[in-house]
Amino acid sequence: MNFKKIEKKWQKIWEEEGIYKNYQRPKKFYVLDMFPYPSGEGLHVGHSRGYIATDVIARYKLMNGYSVLHPMGWDAFGLPAENYALKNKIHPKIAVDKNIKTFKKQLEKFGFTYDWEKEINTTDSNYYKWTQWIFLQLFKRGLAYESFEPINWCPSCKTGLANEDLEDGKCERCGSEIEKKPLRQWVLKMTAYAEKLLDGLRDLDWPESIKEQQRNWIGRSEGAEIEFRIKNLELRFKVFTTRLDTIFGCTYLVVAPEHEIIKDLELRIENLGEVKKYIDETKKKSEIQRMDLAKEKTGVELKGVKAINPFSAEGGSASGGNNEEIPIYVADYVLGHYGTGAVMAVPAHDERDWEFAKKYNLPIKCVIKPYVYPVNLNKHPQSDDEFWGQKNPELNKILSGEIFYNKDGNLIDSGQFTEMNLEKAREKMAKWLEENKFGSRKINYKLRDWVFSRQRYWGEPIPIIKCEKCGNVPVLEKNLPVKLPNVKSYEPTGTGESPLANIKKWVNIKCPKCGGLAKRETNTMPQLSGSSWYYLAYLIKKNKKYEWNKKEIKKWLPVNLYVGGVEHATRHLLYARFWHKFLYDIKVVSAKEPFKKLMNQGLILAEDGRKMSKRWGNVVNPDDIIKIYGADTLRLYEMFMGPFDQAIMWNTDGVRGMHRFLQRVYKLVQNFHAYRQAGKFEVESYNAKFKNDKLETLLHQTIKKITEDIENFRFNTAISSLMILFNEIEHANSAPSRSLSSRFGNANAPMRIEYFKTFLKLLSPFAPHLSEEFWSDLTSDSDNGRIKYKSIHREKWPKYNPKLIKEKQFELVIQINGKLRDKVSVPTGISQKEAEKIVLKRQKISEELVGEKIKKIIFVQNRLINIVI
């Protein structure tokens, strides 16, 4: 049977009838796929897993009376497209257009419910006009700024990169080792939204792992900033700590090599040469070398300068004002960009400081006395004796600083805070700091601002004009978009300027403010900018253009369901939330968060267990599968192969199994058809005599199960119960010669077409083409030359009757001492007394019970009976 022909036929009819484009219903559902980057390799079966799932949901929601928005588009700017173009000597625009065509052709074969009128493309100037517009809004509010900091530089891609674009200190795109390079950059102040981004996570229906990843990435930590004074100087500098409670154990300070205090102290540092040499050496180290944990800690003391711990300073009375002097070190284990770039070192209670102190022979002062019971608080004490009686065996080592201790206890040797527990001490000490103006409570984040410039051609131009007189001037909104000029040579320059800098005609422009000579900004935006608002673009697209439309945005947002790969956890999903929160603050969108519910699809691995890749030659192209088995088979298989969010290996044999299943459905339809032609059954609603039979019970159980499974993304079990239902329908409707009476009673019952029709509805979200075909076979009436037919996709989703899902009989499990011994079919709702009577009479059981004394009998309603002897 050629399913492919059937599929093509229905795809055409659906498109013509616009069967999905019903946007007027009161209930709405916005279901979104992460739009693909159209690579040259085309779509493989791993990509389609998510698309199939959203399509199942979209069709299911349509049948449940929702307006469903299910759009698709292309994320086509960015490095990969450009690198591909460079390699193959094709202009990126041409390459991208070609790839999009291929992708679209591939997608169309699946029979998805996309509304192609809403198709978007981030490289369309009508589209990126708004990407640029959003940038301007950020700029106008001071959230886009220029910076000259050293940033991550990929020597191979010849561009700067954001923190989020690195993997293990390497370029996420090409794998080259990243260098630090000082470069003029545009940066977005994402850190201003750190707290909001963190807060917003709370109410999102996202996988916990993704939320946790974002929390870690944002990296909030509560602590305090403390000011240390330099002895005999008016200089002060701050350190950040989360362990203020350990401050009396601080025996030295460490500043990062980048720290500016070093310059301020130059005249006082006795070993300046040595210090400078050390700083130069760390500069030479790559990020990877500096991050290497295995390596020993290094550092140099700033000789001749001392700092004074404010808790021992004269001004404060915390410990009696002995003006304790502590040495200052420069060491690269302290990061310049986090906190204040300086830390107070407490070797007794911090592993890193402890290592450093050991190496350089610095004093280690213990200020926490562990509680008496064993250090391992995770392990429950087995006895009172163990709990109270035994001293911490390592106590002396801890007190002497021989080992570091970072668990709970009480403070010792800490002035007025001695004896306090750690949490209380942190609180009191912070108060003391603030009262005596030596510092304050402080919250720090690991999150860094988004480095937003790329020194490359294939991206949205940053809409800024650089005027010598007026500085950075935004392009007037009415002059947007700033179109990316079409050029022949778009090789990256490597100079820190983009290839656009060479296009004099484009670069030179009048300043919009003063009218004087000025130049355009030649940096372009990163790949992830276009995708940071695309879910809005679908809503505001109108006749191939885009017009900001708050009403439409309000109608559809937030996205009800967003499906895509887990790899976007801390990149796209964070950026998009950042932009959205900003747009919310300037009141151009109405929802606080863009994506209410998120689902991650698991990776599909190749049959050899590796990732699908051109490199390994193990890519499975959906076209090839559809050609042989049809799209519905592929759809069904991808939904059946395993839990949706789990990585799983492709198995072509499994595809055949699904095909077999659909073939059997097809055969049964033919059977029905033949019977119908012969007038052997009437198309009637099922009549009373079939009510309450086993098949009906199963039908209602299945409706319930599949409805719940689809809602919960358990497509694999949904399909499995669909198969079970079908097996029984097939069985009940096959020739009487088969022994079906045992299962469903009346072998001579006429065809139960209503049951089968319900089955088709349940099947339709998964296998839309074939269920449509079969549906029309069984429902259309072409006798008088006119085909009367209503699409199965316009049918209502079946409802189950709670009364009918209960079985009349069930198999009572009989256990003796918890072990299965026998089973017996009894009426549902049987009482313990009745059950005991039946059970004890059974031969197998009575034999077992000979000479035994029954201790008790456990009875679980409608389930089992357990005789304890």
Place this chain on the structure above:
RNA sequence: GCCGAGGUGGCGAAAUUGGCAGACGCAUCAGCUUUAGGAGCUGACGCCGCAAGGCAUGCGGGUUCAACUCCCGCCCUCGGCACCA
């Protein structure tokens, strides 16, 4: 090191509140049918055992009439973060 997810047949996996472990599918085997085919149908299929029965959900304990499920302690795999003070 920290955080998160997970560990069940030959394979992908199921298993409501603790209640028949292995549903459904793949592969395999046997038979039928057929006819060449990678087709169809019927049946078997966790391990040991002829059987009765016993043993089985990463390992070791515990709670319970009853544990894949709950508690304690380990081991392993995958993903993320990683000198963030």
